[in-house]
Amino acid sequence: MIMQKRTLGLIFYFILLLLPIYWMLNMSLRTNADIMRVFTFYPQNLTLENYIKIFSDPTWYSGYLNSIYYVSMNVVISLVTALPAAYAFSRYNFLGDKHLFFWLLTNRMAPPAVFLLPFFQLYSTFGLIDTHFAVALSHCLFNVPLAVWVLEGFMSGVPREIDEMAYIDGYSFPRFFLTIFMPLIRTGIGVTAFFCFMFSWVELLLARTLTTTEAKPIAAIMTRTVSATGLDWGLLAAAGILTIVPGALVIWFVRNHLAKGFAMGRV
Amino acid sequence: MNKWNDNKAWFMVIPVFLVVAVSAILPLMTVVNYSLQDIFSPTQRIFVGTEWYRDALTDPRLQEAFGRQMLFSGLVLLIEIPLGILIALMMPKKGWGASLSLVLVALPLLIPWNVIGTIWIIFTRPDIGLFGAAINHLGLVFDHTASPLDAWITVMLMEVWHWTPLVVLLAYAGLQAIPEAYFHAAKIDGASSWATFRYIQLPKLRGVLTIAILLRFMDSFLIYAEPFVLTGGGPGNATTFLSIYLVKIAVGQFDLGPAAAFSIIYFLIILLISWLFYQVLLKAGTGEKS
Amino acid sequence: MARIELKNLAHAYQPNPKDAADYALKPIDHVWQDGLAYALLGPSGCGKTTLLNIISGLLKPSQGQILFDGTDVTTRAPQERNIAQVFQFPVIYDTMSVYNNLAFPLRNRKVAETNIRSRVEEIAEMLDLSADLEKRAANLSADAKQKISLGRGLVRSDVAAILFDEPLTVIDPHLKLLLRRKLKQIHARFKLTMVYVTHDQLEALTFADRVVVMNDGQVLQIGTPQELFETPRHTFVGFFIGSPGMNFLACRVSRGKALVGSAQIALAADYGALEGDFELGIRPEFLKLHATQTLGSLPVKICENENLGSCKIITVQLADQQLKVRLGEEETPPTTAGFLEFPAAWIRLYAKGLLVEPEPRKQPTQEVPP
Numbered sequence: 026m027i028m029q030k031r032t033l034g035l036i037f038y039f040i041l042l043l044l045p046i047y048w049m050l051n052m053s054l055r056t057n058a059d060i061m062r063v064f065t066f067y068p069q070n071l072t073l074e075n076y077i078k079i080f081s082d083p084t085w086y087s088g089y090l091n092s093i094y095y096v097s098m099n100v101v102i103s104l105v106t107a108l109p110a111a112y113a114f115s116r117y118n119f120l121g122d123k124h125l126f127f128w129l130l131t132n133r134m135a136p137p138a139v140f141l142l143p144f145f146q147l148y149s150t151f152g153l154i155d156t157h158f159a160v161a162l163s164h165c166l167f168n169v170p171l172a173v174w175v176l177e178g179f180m181s182g183v184p185r186e187i188d189e190m191a192y193i194d195g196y197s198f199p200r201f202f203l204t205i206f207m208p209l210i211r212t213g214i215g216v217t218a219f220f221c222f223m224f225s226w227v228e229l230l231l232a233r234t235l236t237t238t239e240a241k242p243i244a245a246i247m248t249r250t251v252s253a254t255g256l257d258w259g260l261l262a263a264a265g266i267l268t269i270v271p272g273a274l275v276i277w278f279v280r281n282h283l284a285k286g287f288a289m290g291r292v
Numbered sequence: 293m294n295k296w297n298d299n300k301a302w303f304m305v306i307p308v309f310l311v312v313a314v315s316a317i318l319p320l321m322t323v324v325n326y327s328l329q330d331i332f333s334p335t336q337r338i339f340v341g342t343e344w345y346r347d348a349l350t351d352p353r354l355q356e357a358f359g360r361q362m363l364f365s366g367l368v369l370l371i372e373i374p375l376g377i378l379i380a381l382m383m384p385k386k387g388w389g390a391s392l393s394l395v396l397v398a399l400p401l402l403i404p405w406n407v408i409g410t411i412w413i414i415f416t417r418p419d420i421g422l423f424g425a426a427i428n429h430l431g432l433v434f435d436h437t438a439s440p441l442d443a444w445i446t447v448m449l450m451e452v453w454h455w456t457p458l459v460v461l462l463a464y465a466g467l468q469a470i471p472e473a474y475f476h477a478a479k480i481d482g483a484s485s486w487a488t489f490r491y492i493q494l495p496k497l498r499g500v501l502t503i504a505i506l507l508r509f510m511d512s513f514l515i516y517a518e519p520f521v522l523t524g525g526g527p528g529n530a531t532t533f534l535s536i537y538l539v540k541i542a543v544g545q546f547d548l549g550p551a552a553a554f555s556i557i558y559f560l561i562i563l564l565i566s567w568l569f570y571q572v573l574l575k576a577g578t579g580e581k582s
Numbered sequence: 583m584a585r586i587e588l589k590n591l592a593h594a595y596q597p598n599p600k601d602a603a604d605y606a607l608k609p610i611d612h613v614w615q616d617g618l619a620y621a622l623l624g625p626s627g628c629g630k631t632t633l634l635n636i637i638s639g640l641l642k643p644s645q646g647q648i649l650f651d652g653t654d655v656t657t658r659a660p661q662e663r664n665i666a667q668v669f670q671f672p673v674i675y676d677t678m679s680v681y682n683n684l685a686f687p688l689r690n691r692k693v694a695e696t697n698i699r700s701r702v703e704e705i706a707e708m709l710d711l712s713a714d715l716e717k718r719a720a721n722l723s724a725d726a727k728q729k730i731s732l733g734r735g736l737v738r739s740d741v742a743a744i745l746f747d748e749p750l751t752v753i754d755p756h757l758k759l760l761l762r763r764k765l766k767q768i769h770a771r772f773k774l775t776m777v778y779v780t781h782d783q784l785e786a787l788t789f790a791d792r793v794v795v796m797n798d799g800q801v802l803q804i805g806t807p808q809e810l811f812e813t814p815r816h817t818f819v820g821f822f823i824g825s826p827g828m829n830f831l832a833c834r835v836s837r838g839k840a841l842v843g844s845a846q847i848a849l850a851a852d853y854g855a856l857e858g859d860f861e862l863g864i865r866p867e868f869l870k871l872h873a874t875q876t877l878g879s880l881p882v883k884i885c886e887n888e889n890l891g892s893c894k895i896i897t898v899q900l901a902d903q904q905l906k907v908r909l910g911e912e913e914t915p916p917t918t919a920g921f922l923e924f925p926a927a928w929i930r931l932y933a934k935g936l937l938v939e940p941e942p943r944k945q946p947t948q949e950v951p952p
Contacts, residue, residue, distance in 0.1 A: 032382075039396050042397070042457075045400075045411055048411065048422050062420075063420070066422075109304035109307070110304055110305045110307065113304035116296060117296050117301035119297070119301040120299050125305065127570065129312060130510075131566075132315075133510050134563055136538055143322035147319060163315050165311045165312060166312060173308060212465050215465075219398070226402060229404055243404070247406065248406065261407065265411065269402045272401070280394050476638075479660045481661070483690050492675065496676075
């Protein structure tokens with residue numbers, strides 16, 4: 026009985042969760058005029074026009090490619106730098122560790138509106154404007170602290186005896202870290218990778234400020250659907266549906282790491 | 293857990309420090325610099341000291357926006373954290389059901405924030421939106437462009453729909469990390485499912501919930517794009533949250549000084565509240581300083 | 583307290599087991615007596631934890647029945663079986679004090695608070711936890727945490743059996759001994775049926791009244807530590823128990839003699855005229871090594887002399903097979919060659935891994951296959 030109640034509750038939640046997304050899908054398969062004119066549960070005059078437009082217009086699909094490019098770059102930088110740092114925070118006491126740990130998080134706290142201008146100035150000084158690297162690096166500001174925090178939480182769950190045992194067995198630090206420790210916290214790495222991907226993927230303000238044409242992200246290109254005649258809802262909805270796809274693929278790949286617990290217990 | 297004492301651990305932290313500091317320190321200093329000046333043009337500046345800070349702190353509209361913001365973030369935490377835990381508990385632990393649930397739950401997180409606002413505009417329209425039409429069909433008058441309460445309800449619904457999945461994912465990963473032996477022991481001890489939750493799952497989730505609460509607090513306190521696109525801060529000023537008001541100042545006055553001072557105050561408020569949360573959560577559940 | 587009966591019990595993790603290899607636990611039929619301490623001993627993956635989980639009710643067997651004192655409990659949930667279990671890693675309720683941890687199972691069973699207090703204090707006293715009752719359980723050491731897990735089982739006066747799943751894994755070596763002694767005391771005092779899973783033979787042999795040796799999902803032998811040592815019913819048991827394990831020599835058998843290569847070893851009984859290949863098993867402790875030839879001893883080459891302090895392990899070669907001989911520390915073995923004596927009383931014979939009993943008198947030597 027309890028199992029059934031759970032499943033029912035979950036299905037109910039998923040229906041609510043999917044309704045707005047379904048509505049977006051519904052809109053994406055209709056023309057703009059049709060959307061504004063009639064209320065319908067499903068597209069009566071189904072059209073792929075919006076999707077065709079996105080796939081045939083290079084500015085649209087290059088937006089996707091740009092986003093994927095800098096987001097992947099950001100995920101890699103975030104994980105590679107955050108893994109050793111999170112290990113240090115979870116295993117060692119060192120000068121200023123607690124302050125540094127909290128300071129990292131403060132970088133997610135600045136209201137972006139006014140900070141955008143100095144950001145633009147800073148990145149222009151380095152000649153990085155309109156490069157993928159600039160966006161990837163600027164997104165580290167909020168993703169790296171998140172990665173360190175999440176990973177530290179998972180690493181602290183692994184008993185320190187495991188490290189000690191490995192060092193006694195003569196493992197070098199890199200070998201221990203790669204072959205023993207990382208598999209133990211793969212749940213945490215999966216969660217972290219997904220969050221970094223997600224926050225970088227949907228971030229709009231920094232990405233738009235730091236790019237002009239060459240590295241312009243998809244979220245910024247979407248604002249082009251506003252034209253003289255108003256917003257092209259159908260086109261925007263189609264673009265919205267397409268922005269979900271890469272992330273859904275990412276979570277599909279990390280799902281096994283999320284769905285399996287640790288081999289070792291948190292003691 | 294007791295840790296090793298070794299300052300060499302700094303070497304492992306340096307890459308993170310550099311990557312973050314590059315983007316963090318100079319812009320912050322620049323904004324502090326702006327906030328102390330009256331800027332007419334890049335070459336014409338007057339040092340005004342703390343004048344902008346005094347202005348900001350005595351601005352009644354800012355105080356109202358702050359009150360609204362506190363209410364909003366408070367509601368967000370009160371709803372999303374318990375709801376997120378509940379859903380994580382309901383999700384299957386393994387098999388295709390687990391994979392499907394994970395993918396579904398993550399979908400709202402992956403939509404760019406400006407698009408979310410746009411989708412909800414249509415979704416809540418009584419003529420062509422599913423939600424608006426459904427509410428009207430029930431015979432209720434619902435219009436988020438006219439009624440402040442309706443606007444709040446809509447913004448909250450959108451926020452809960454959009455961000456609860458973040459709490460779900462964190463809580464789910466945390467639950468997966470609890471070894472089976474704990475549940476076995478609880479069964480043998482005759483614990484009810486509530487007692488199992490209260491004494492095993494909740495304490496073991498403390499770490500991930502700390503992260504979830506801090507993240508949700510900070511991000512909801514800074515929320516801009518979704519409510520701005522949906523309501524434009526209205527009707528009246530009903531949904532003008534701090535960042536919406538901040539942008540109004542920055543764009544409206546062509547003067548970076550007051551906006552910069554506002555930003556710094558804003559930043560310090562988040563910092564202070566987050567720090568309080570962090571301290572409380574750090575000690576909660578451990579009961580004593582270990 | 584309970585007698586535990588396992589009736590044709592088996593378990594496979596996949597739904598439709600086809601052959602024996604699919605079974606994590608192969609069919610077992612046995613009665614475990616009330617009040618005895620049993621150890622389930624075997625290498626990892628041998629099915630001992632599966633068996634334990636079936637007894638505790640965490641796992642439902644795919645076939646067979648399990649009875650406590652004659653009552654079928656196969657389909658009962660763990661909390662309805664009156665058992666207690668101590669796990670490999672200490673399971674404690676982190677946010678509770680030691681007192682509340684111990685009181686938890688009683689509170690869940692709606693026992694009156696005054697009874698809880700007296701019971702918890704009694705158990706805490708016995709486990710040397712009285713001083714820590716008000717402390718938070720999370721801040722204690724691993725051995726204290728394991729005692730709390732044990733205590734949560736002991737507080738329940740109706741507990742039928744206590745199950746242990748390698749409970750000393752995370753305990754410091756010097757504390758292991760103390761904790762093991764505590765377990766023996768508790769067993770002596772409460773006369774509880776105890777089932778103790780371990781892969782450490784020393785733990786099993788010192789703790790248990792009966793040792794259940796398992797390998798590859800199969801129960802190979804159940805017996806007292808002495809029986810396992812003197813008469814292993816299976817070569818695996820002989821090899822697994824003892825350090826070093828039993829010596830096995832490939833041989834042929836002719837009535838009262840075993841033939842190893844060209845050497846003849848006298849046996850204690852007449853095994854009849856047996857065809858085929860056999861293994862002669864003898865414990866290193868029972869072999870005698872002489873510098874000069876004695877009656878019935880065989881010349882061997884000495885390959886290795888290992889001094890372990892309290893004893894010496896000598897590796898010798900007979901024909902082309904090696905054996906280990908265990909000598910006391912005061913004995914000095916010959917250096918390059920010697921003479922090995924096989925006391926007939928300690929020689930066991932095995933065919934295809936199983937013990938061969940000496941031929942009972944007056945029966946035909948061998949059945950002729952049709």
